[in-house]
Amino acid sequence: MKSSAFRKKFMKHQQLWIEVVVRICLVVTFVLMEKLQPFERKIHPDELWLYKYPLTESYVPSRMLWPLVVFAPLIVIFVMYFFRKEVLDVTQALLSFTLALGINGLVTDIIKLTVGRPRPDFFWRCFPDGHANPAMLCTGDQAVITEGRKSFPSGHSSFSFASLGFISLYMAGKLGVFNEKGRGQSLRFLASLLPLLIALTVALSRTCDYHHHWQDVLCGSLLGLLIAYFCYRQHYPSLYSPDADIPLVVSNPILDTSNTSSVLPFKTV
Numbered sequence: 001m002k003s004s005a006f007r008k009k010f011m012k013h014q015q016l017w018i019e020v021v022v023r024i025c026l027v028v029t030f031v032l033m034e035k036l037q038p039f040e041r042k043i044h045p046d047e048l049w050l051y052k053y054p055l056t057e058s059y060v061p062s063r064m065l066w067p068l069v070v071f072a073p074l075i076v077i078f079v080m081y082f083f084r085k086e087v088l089d090v091t092q093a094l095l096s097f098t099l100a101l102g103i104n105g106l107v108t109d110i111i112k113l114t115v116g117r118p119r120p121d122f123f124w125r126c127f128p129d130g131h132a133n134p135a136m137l138c139t140g141d142q143a144v145i146t147e148g149r150k151s152f153p154s155g156h157s158s159f160s161f162a163s164l165g166f167i168s169l170y171m172a173g174k175l176g177v178f179n180e181k182g183r184g185q186s187l188r189f190l191a192s193l194l195p196l197l198i199a200l201t202v203a204l205s206r207t208c209d210y211h212h213h214w215q216d217v218l219c220g221s222l223l224g225l226l227i228a229y230f231c232y233r234q235h236y237p238s239l240y241s242p243d244a245d246i247p248l249v250v251s252n253p254i255l256d257t258s259n260t261s262s263v264l265p266f267k268t269v
Helices: 002-012 014-033 045-051 064-083 087-115 123-127 142-148 153-177 186-208 212-231
Strands: none
Touching: 014 087, 014 153, 045 123, 045 212, 064 087, 064 153, 064 186, 087 153, 087 212, 123 142, 186 212
16 A cells, blocks of 8 residues: 555656656766866967966855855745745746756866866966976876866856856746836846846956956856756746746646645646
8 A cells, every 4th residue: 555655646746756867867977077087188389378377276166156056046946935935936946946057067067078178277287396398298286187177168157157047037037027017127127137246256256266268257157047048948938928937837747736726826838
């Protein structure tokens, strides 16, 4: 009997479990790819000046970036739940946001490993003593050198815009910034714009600490923002829609509607 009950419960939420597994696979793949060696692009003597910028500490280190990109959306999602009490919206928002982070990590790492562009401070990673040899064979720490070959695109930029870009879209939808509910109300517009300004600050910091070229930051930012938009639209309608604040629900919903239909109307596409 217990087995039968579990089976029925599993089948009822089968699509949700599939979505969860997809995201776990994306995260595991990203973690494994982080350990791979990037393409070793040859550096010509006449372009060495591009990679001789000072080796400095990150203005926004990873220990600050990861809490920002993971917890900032969670806080916004649950604050919205506190005011609106929509369980289905929480689920759809979490699925959208986690999909954006997972895809962004995968795509960013694929490009980084394939391109293998040296960072602006690569010379000092390669030759800590400041003396290059004619064969251009690096003498520095191998882990530091490997990380120095992952400049394009900027991961800080792509993750910031994937995460905070999602928050911006989510808030714009909830506040009706681009439809008749909130159009023309500057406070709502500025509230939805704030996450993008934070993401922009993180991205620009990567050129200030010489960890990325400006092209890395630009492409990383656009990549993250595009991924955030497409993942958001997988679960939510256009920001111009009158129902921009209501998640899309397909004919086979991934959540038990019996507990949520009374608090949130469904849309079928």
